[in-house]
Amino acid sequence: MPHTETPPDAIDTSLRQQVYDSLREALTMGRFAPGQKVTFRYIAGVLGVSLTPVREALRRLVAEGAFEMNPNRSVRVPRMTRDKLLELRDIRMELEGLASAKAAMAATRSQIAGIRRAAREIIVARNRGDSATDRQKVREFHFSVYAAARQPTLQRLIEGLWLQTGPYMNLLYPGFISSSRGPAGRQRLIEALQTRNATAARREMADDIRRALSYVADLADENGNIAPAAPTAAGERRRRSAGAAAFDLHAN
Amino acid sequence: MPHTETPPDAIDTSLRQQVYDSLREALTMGRFAPGQKVTFRYIAGVLGVSLTPVREALRRLVAEGAFEMNPNRSVRVPRMTRDKLLELRDIRMELEGLASAKAAMAATRSQIAGIRRAAREIIVARNRGDSATDRQKVREFHFSVYAAARQPTLQRLIEGLWLQTGPYMNLLYPGFISSSRGPAGRQRLIEALQTRNATAARREMADDIRRALSYVADLADENGNIAPAAPTAAGERRRRSAGAAAFDLHAN
DNA sequence: AATGCATTTTTGTGATCACAAATCCCGTTT
DNA sequence: AAACGGGATTTGTGATCACAAAAATGCATT
Numbered sequence: 225m226p227h228t229e230t231p232p233d234a235i236d237t238s239l240r241q242q243v244y245d246s247l248r249e250a251l252t253m254g255r256f257a258p259g260q261k262v263t264f265r266y267i268a269g270v271l272g273v274s275l276t277p278v279r280e281a282l283r284r285l286v287a288e289g290a291f292e293m294n295p296n297r298s299v300r301v302p303r304m305t306r307d308k309l310l311e312l313r314d315i316r317m318e319l320e321g322l323a324s325a326k327a328a329m330a331a332t333r334s335q336i337a338g339i340r341r342a343a344r345e346i347i348v349a350r351n352r353g354d355s356a357t358d359r360q361k362v363r364e365f366h367f368s369v370y371a372a373a374r375q376p377t378l379q380r381l382i383e384g385l386w387l388q389t390g391p392y393m394n395l396l397y398p399g400f401i402s403s404s405r406g407p408a409g410r411q412r413l414i415e416a417l418q419t420r421n422a423t424a425a426r427r428e429m430a431d432d433i434r435r436a437l438s439y440v441a442d443l444a445d446e447n448g449n450i451a452p453a454a455p456t457a458a459g460e461r462r463r464r465s466a467g468a469a470a471f472d473l474h475a476n
Numbered sequence: 477m478p479h480t481e482t483p484p485d486a487i488d489t490s491l492r493q494q495v496y497d498s499l500r501e502a503l504t505m506g507r508f509a510p511g512q513k514v515t516f517r518y519i520a521g522v523l524g525v526s527l528t529p530v531r532e533a534l535r536r537l538v539a540e541g542a543f544e545m546n547p548n549r550s551v552r553v554p555r556m557t558r559d560k561l562l563e564l565r566d567i568r569m570e571l572e573g574l575a576s577a578k579a580a581m582a583a584t585r586s587q588i589a590g591i592r593r594a595a596r597e598i599i600v601a602r603n604r605g606d607s608a609t610d611r612q613k614v615r616e617f618h619f620s621v622y623a624a625a626r627q628p629t630l631q632r633l634i635e636g637l638w639l640q641t642g643p644y645m646n647l648l649y650p651g652f653i654s655s656s657r658g659p660a661g662r663q664r665l666i667e668a669l670q671t672r673n674a675t676a677a678r679r680e681m682a683d684d685i686r687r688a689l690s691y692v693a694d695l696a697d698e699n700g701n702i703a704p705a706a707p708t709a710a711g712e713r714r715r716r717s718a719g720a721a722a723f724d725l726h727a728n
Numbered sequence: 729a730a731t732g733c734a735t736t737t738t739t740g741t742g743a744t745c746a747c748a749a750a751t752c753c754c755g756t757t758t
Numbered sequence: 759a760a761a762c763g764g765g766a767t768t769t770g771t772g773a774t775c776a777c778a779a780a781a782a783t784g785c786a787t788t
Contacts, residue, residue, distance in 0.1 A: 238549075239742070240535075263769065274743045279770085280535050283492075287536045289629060296750060297490075297770055311627050314578075318570040326566075375563050377541060377640075381633065388629075491772070515739065526773045531740085548780060549740055 239273050243281035246271060251290055252390040254452045258303040262291065290387045304392055306444035313437035316385050317430040319378060324429035325422035326373035335372040336417050342368055343410045355397040365410065394453035395440050491525050495533035498523060503542055504642040506704045510555040514543065542639045556644055558696035565689035568637050569682040571630060576681035577674035578625035587624040588669050594620055595662045607649040617662065646705035647692050
């Protein structure tokens with residue numbers, strides 16, 4: 225007896241949302257060069273849609289800080305600086321620490337199992353030297369924790385912050401990863417969730433973020449600028465010289 | 477010799493921005509009834525513009541959580557619940573606490589003077605029983621502190637949170653205000669800024685937010701819903717019975 | 729009077745058009 | 759060779775139109 229179509233959580237199929245998702249994905253994967261100018265018509269052409277949904281998607285991304293708008297109404301990919309990254313680090317420590325503390329108080333047994341599984345998969349990918357899967361599983365691990373906190377507004381804010389720091393997380397490989405105490409920290413975090421120890425959960429998450437983003441901040445050049453790493457599919461070579469137009473977003 | 481028009485800080489004069497500002501203002505002043513459906517054409521009609529800028533403004537506000545979107549693509553003013561308010565409380569304590577700590581490390585003498593002046597003006601308005609000016613000056617006080625922190629991303633996030641809690645801050649009057657240790661707390665905050673005591677600054681700000689929002693959360697009914705207070709110009713009477721359409725946004 | 733169903737109206741979405749501001753281009757001047 | 763200037767092009771903005779999904783309405787049936 226099919227009475228309603230939408231399976232409670234109706235998905236947004238609008239073009240606007242698809243464009244938004246595409247741009248978000250391209251940003252996260254580092255397919256945009258910092259400072260690159262992004263024109264509405266170009267995006268519309270590449271994705272095969274009209275200006276209308278592109279405008280709405282880009283406007284939203286500007287509001288979220290994922291793109292920035294010149295005074296003269298043109299949209300660019302923001303450059304990352306050490307100062308900005310340190311600001312994001314401190315904000316993320318607060319919010320993701322808070323989310324972890326809440327998760328410690330609210331996580332169900334099955335949610336904790338999912339978090340533990342993600343932690344295992346990180347180790348597997350890392351042992352294989354598969355940094356792409358590694359990154360994806362790290363994201364899964366973090367957001368599994370935040371989902372367990374059941375704080376929708378908090379989760380939305382954290383997603384916005386990941387959108388801004390995402391393109392630079394490649395820089396953690398391979399230098400930071402090998403020297404990192406990541407697995408042990410995640411283990412302690414999971415234990416904190418199990419024992420409902422909110423303070424410890426917050427501390428482990430905040431420390432993890434501090435170490436990772438401080439490492440990236442130290443990669444800034446003498447002007448304080450930070451260049452993103454090229455997207456690293458397994459064994460892929462760097463594509464172009466730095467600063468060149470690296471945008472090759474393609475329609476699905 | 478007029479060589480450039482824009483005085484470094486070019487202002488956005490687009491209709492989209494004006495619509496955004498109007499809606500934001502109307503929300504903050506409590507001119508929307510929670511749960512009220514908001515149609516694009518209605519806003520466009522009231523403001524005398526076409527659908528295009530209205531769509532972009534509303535989309536942005538939805539992304540910021542100031543409006544919410546039904547699965548069936550209609551936009552509503554979100555209802556406030558105790559749970560949501562407590563979530564916002566905890567987030568605000570973290571972020572505004574962080575901003576206060578940063579302000580303690582970075583505030584200049586003249587910035588502190590401005591903060592102190594806002595604190596004085598709060599007391600003046602409060603002694604006159606002028607709750608409208610009171611609220612405005614409280615906002616000025618807070619954002620003067622956050623501006624001193626010089627953390628643009630953090631400030632943007634905080635503004636988004638105020639947009640969501642704003643309509644309910646009227647509920648602090650007059651009950652909470654009279655019983656509050658607000659002035660003393662603000663005084664201690666200013667002292668912390670002067671002595672560069674980041675920890676104390678964070679504590680004072682977080683405590684202030686906790687007390688205020690906990691008070692409002694306790695006003696929830698048995699279902700956890702919180703109704704906003706009517707906008708209170710000096711001595712203005714409550715306008716309509718709760719739940720009625722309270723939207724009388726007018727074009728400038 | 730309440731319910732089910734077809735029709736009408738409302739409403740958000742996406743494409744297209746017109747326009748002005750910003751940018752680019754290229755020839756000229758100093 | 760660098761700086762200037764004016765016209766051509768590009769680009770974001772806002773209005774309008776067509777359309778489909780959703781909501782509201784009216785009517786017949788139980």
